[in-house]
Amino acid sequence: MSFEEKTSEIEQGLKCQGCGAILTYQPGTSYLACSYCGTRNEIADQLPEDGHIESTDYKVFGQAMEGLADERYSYLAEVVHCSNCGANSRLNPHVTADLCAFCASPLVIDHQQKRILKPHGLVPFSVDYKNAFRLLTQWAGKIWFAPNDFKRIFNSRNDRLKGVYVPFWSYDADVQSDYVGSRGEYYYVTRTRRNSDGETEEYEERRTNWYPASGSIYSQFKDIVISGSTSLPEKFSDKIGPWNLG
Ligand SMILES: [Zn+2]
Numbered sequence: 741m742s743f744e745e746k747t748s749e750i751e752q753g754l755k756c757q758g759c760g761a762i763l764t765y766q767p768g769t770s771y772l773a774c775s776y777c778g779t780r781n782e783i784a785d786q787l788p789e790d791g792h793i794e795s796t797d798y799k800v801f802g803q804a805m806e807g808l809a810d811e812r813y814s815y816l817a818e819v820v821h822c823s824n825c826g827a828n829s830r831l832n833p834h835v836t837a838d839l840c841a842f843c844a845s846p847l848v849i850d851h852q853q854k855r856i857l858k859p860h861g862l863v864p865f866s867v868d869y870k871n872a873f874r875l876l877t878q879w880a881g882k883i884w885f886a887p888n889d890f891k892r893i894f895n896s897r898n899d900r901l902k903g904v905y906v907p908f909w910s911y912d913a914d915v916q917s918d919y920v921g922s923r924g925e926y927y928y929v930t931r932t933r934r935n936s937d938g939e940t941e942e943y944e945e946r947r948t949n950w951y952p953a954s955g956s957i958y959s960q961f962k963d964i965v966i967s968g969s970t971s972l973p974e975k976f977s978d979k980i981g982p983w984n985l986g
């Protein structure tokens with residue numbers, strides 16, 4: 741498997757086709773609206789034209805990732821570390837105060853530059869802010885004994901609800917395993933016994949015939965998606981999806 745530099749494509753993809761301005765994304769839409777010239781830049785909801793998503797060899801990638809020094813897979817970004825839950829988040833530039841999106845603790849914004857992984861792809865948000873807030877309020881309304889702090893979030897009009905990109909790894913695997921063991925098959929023999937009335941009766945007794953078995957099993961796995969977040973519990977990250985990986 742070989743590497744391919746995708747950076748330029750990604751950057752070009754985020755520039756307006758009309759005027760070249762950098763685009764921002766509006767959750768719930770399938771396009772990037774340019775705030776300068778108004779052009780709607782549609783986001784491709786299909787695989788690339790050749791239907792091929794570049795995969796990277798696991799071992800080669802692991803070596804390249806050591807210390808995150810390889811610029812093909814990482815870039816320098818401003819990262820805020822939450823001292824309460826340990827989550828790392830990226831904030832928009834110029835944000836000077838915020839709460840952790842995972843545990844709602846106030847973040848100490850120390851403007852640290854860190855090398856972080858460059859995503860291969862991004863799935864746009866399908867629920868916009870208004871809808872997300874409505875769904876959350878609806879859900880919270882059904883919960884008895886919700887903590888007051890939690891309810892306050894809905895009562896006060898603020899921007900505490902935040903969209904967060906959650907990292908996922910996608911794996912393909914060719915798996916082969918060899919096995920050696922014993923395989924047992926049941927068989928029955930007819931025996932006789934005396935029942936409680938003193939009569940002789942026949943019954944079936946189960947026995948196992950063991951014989952040596954060995955073999956080789958080959959299997960292929962495609963697009964096994966595993967959360968890369970240590971902050972979001974698996975029971976929640978498992979609910980994101982399904983992933984249409986083609
Ligand atoms: Zn434009």
Ligand SMILES: [Zn+2]
Binds near residue numbers: 824840842843
């Ligand atoms: Zn936190």
